Amino acid sequence: MNETFDVLLGHRSIRRYTDEPVPDEVVRAAVEAGRWASTSSLVQAYCAILVRDPDTLAQLSRIAGDQSKVRRAGAFLVICADTRRHRLAAREAGTPYETRLEGFLVAAIDAALFAQNTCVAFESLGYGICYVGGLRNDLPAVDRVLEIPDGIYPLFGLCVGRPAEAPEARPRLPLDAVLFDERYPSDEAMLELLAAHDEEVAAIRERQGRTPGTWSARVAVQLSRPTRTDLAAYYTAKGADLG
Ligand SMILES: Cc1cc2nc3c(=O)[nH]c(=O)nc-3n(C[C@H](O)[C@H](O)[C@H](O)COP(=O)(O)O)c2cc1C
Numbered sequence: 456m457n458e459t460f461d462v463l464l465g466h467r468s469i470r471r472y473t474d475e476p477v478p479d480e481v482v483r484a485a486v487e488a489g490r491w492a493s494t495s496s497l498v499q500a501y502c503a504i505l506v507r508d509p510d511t512l513a514q515l516s517r518i519a520g521d522q523s524k525v526r527r528a529g530a531f532l533v534i535c536a537d538t539r540r541h542r543l544a545a546r547e548a549g550t551p552y553e554t555r556l557e558g559f560l561v562a563a564i565d566a567a568l569f570a571q572n573t574c575v576a577f578e579s580l581g582y583g584i585c586y587v588g589g590l591r592n593d594l595p596a597v598d599r600v601l602e603i604p605d606g607i608y609p610l611f612g613l614c615v616g617r618p619a620e621a622p623e624a625r626p627r628l629p630l631d632a633v634l635f636d637e638r639y640p641s642d643e644a645m646l647e648l649l650a651a652h653d654e655e656v657a658a659i660r661e662r663q664g665r666t667p668g669t670w671s672a673r674v675a676v677q678l679s680r681p682t683r684t685d686l687a688a689y690y691t692a693k694g695a696d697l698g
Pocket of ligand 1: 522
């Protein structure tokens with residue numbers, strides 16, 4: 456349709472990179488684009504910590520579940536929700552800082568929008584990206600490694616690099632399962648859409664010679680037990696009021 460669509464529809468998470476580093480100028484240009492993302496009431500509740508130090512990257516890679524791409528990427532960013540500046544502004548103004556869960560959500564949403572626009576900017580320049588939620592395996596450890604101040608909530612990492620692989624697209628749910636006319640559909644209608652998607656996924660996996668599986672079965676297994684159960688305690692300790 457146009458170049459923007461080409462970039463968006465061409466997205467694949469890239470997990471292997473060439474040795475080419477991502478220069479600071481490129482990181483700055485992509486983050487410059489990212490910070491023009493929409494932001495709730497202009498609060499701009501996000502920041503990115505660019506990590507270049509090999510020891511720090513090795514530690515973060517380990518925390519993320521031994522994801523070697525964290526060390527091998529041409530650049531690695533830690534994306535955080537940033538409420539610290541708001542606290543500073545409130546302190547200077549002599550007003551209370553009262554936000555509750557709304558404040559946390561606003562910051563997390565702002566940071567995700569900022570990150571995704573930054574990713575699209577990188578991709579438009581021919582770089583590949585991969586988010587790294589694995590950092591949330593152990594946020595207190597991330598905190599110690601990066602000496603993160605209160606009011607800053609690390610959310611996920613971001614690997615960037617010149618692609619050294621060209622993975623197949625991972626199929627998405629059909630458009631009709633995510634875009635609705637006027638009202639959310641019935642469960643029966645949704646289950647039919649999911650069944651069609653499951654068939655498609657099963658056929659693709661068979662063609663790829665992978666173990667049989669469907670989207671529904673994978674999601675069901677994945678969500679059958681709680682994971683990362685210490686997040687509320689960690690974010691609360693960093694100053695979030697999740698009530
Ligand atoms: C917030 C977030 C965290 C993610 N964390 C990881 C991760 O820790 N490791 C990884 O290899 N991929 C991670 N991914 C990438 C997803 O697995 C990937 O986007 C999804 O499987 C769809 O594939 P695609 O991006 O190639 O279309 C993450 C994606 C998001 C949005």
